[in-house]
Amino acid sequence: MLDILYRCGQATAAEIHAGMQDPPSYSAVRALLRVLEEKGHIRHREKNLRYVYLPVVPREKASRSAVAHLLDTFFDGSAEQAVATLLDVSGSKLSDEDFERLSALIEKARKEGR
Amino acid sequence: MLDILYRCGQATAAEIHAGMQDPPSYSAVRALLRVLEEKGHIRHREKNLRYVYLPVVPREKASRSAVAHLLDTFFDGSAEQAVATLLDVSGSKLSDEDFERLSALIEKARKEGR
DNA sequence: GCATCGGTGCTAAATTTTTAGCAAGGTGCT
DNA sequence: AGCACCTTGCTAAAAATTTAGCACCGATGC
Structure with missing residues (x-):
């Protein structure tokens, strides 16, 4: 529900x-x-x-909890494993621009991360 | 449980x-x-x-269902949104090599995707 | 105005879940 | 052997959930 x-x-x-x-x-x-x-x-x-x-809990916050929980339950906390199955699940639905944006996201996170 | x-x-x-x-x-x-x-x-x-x-359902399969469900529930099916909050949640726990591997994953998926 | 249609609040019974506790049986220790 | 200890199988009572159904209230349509 x-x-x-x-x-x-x-x-x-x-x-x-x-x-x-x-x-x-x-x-x-x-x-x-x-x-x-x-x-x-x-x-x-x-x-x-x-x-x-x-x-009551806003979607944004709930989604973060859910992702953290998923990471913990199925992927030993590994973001890589999670992304791997995420790509697998999204499968062929991803366009070239989607891949561009994903790369950009990671690049951005890498720079901001330190 | x-x-x-x-x-x-x-x-x-x-x-x-x-x-x-x-x-x-x-x-x-x-x-x-x-x-x-x-x-x-x-x-x-x-x-x-x-x-x-x-x-009974093997972890691999269950994890795929869970990811699909999460995508559907919180991210309108968008892999990008999902990866964005995944990076946000994993936050500073990611090393430089982690970012390398993530990029590699996406590159690989892009090539294999067609 | 009046009847009808939905939705809420409520009740009470049926069903399911939760709980505590017991007997039986195997293990390990002395 | 004798004795704790632990886990399963079971029971039965307590508690919670699920269910159907009713009265009430506002809106809608004739």
Whole structure:
């Protein structure tokens, strides 16, 4: 559910329920949203009578945590291994300009890194 | 729990319990391991009378799924954005040789990509 | 105005998960 | 052998989650 919120930015209970791949009942989704809000993971705004939920931790910050976690879980903390499978996964979807930009990113990081 | 298994390769119930950051009871961990095994996510080997659990999906494959999911959830599918925060997270831990190797990886992928 | 359509808040029951604790059985030590 | 010690298998109760369904409220349309 949090993944859906991070993908969409914000969503109603119905949207979240629809977006799940193996969804429990709509009731369960509503109940869980209440729990997540209670625990401070999400909050809601009332937008013309509907609740629109959004994550409390901003996407940028959450993404950093997620990347760090992934690095730790699957790649022994190695950025190289991570980039290798990232390139593998992105596979043929990358254009020449994409490769340019990736190189530029690394070059930039190398210079700024010290 | 699966994260721990992927980090360690394999682990006993006690090790998994110890490795969790906000662990439920040992009983709950054992019960959940049974459920995960029932559902086919993990299996166990008996190593001198102890159950050693391991993931069914190999680390390599799981890591690819995880990267794809992360890309989708936080980076709109953009490898560049992902690499940018990856570099940001790895930050100053990267040596000059690391940068070399990263460049080489990208160069290699560019050539092989077509 | 009035009926209808959604969505929320709530309740209560069914189901699942979590918990503690016990017996059984193997290991290692004395 | 006898005795801790540890792990599994099991049970049963407690706690949490999941579920369906209802009343209420505002908006929409006739």
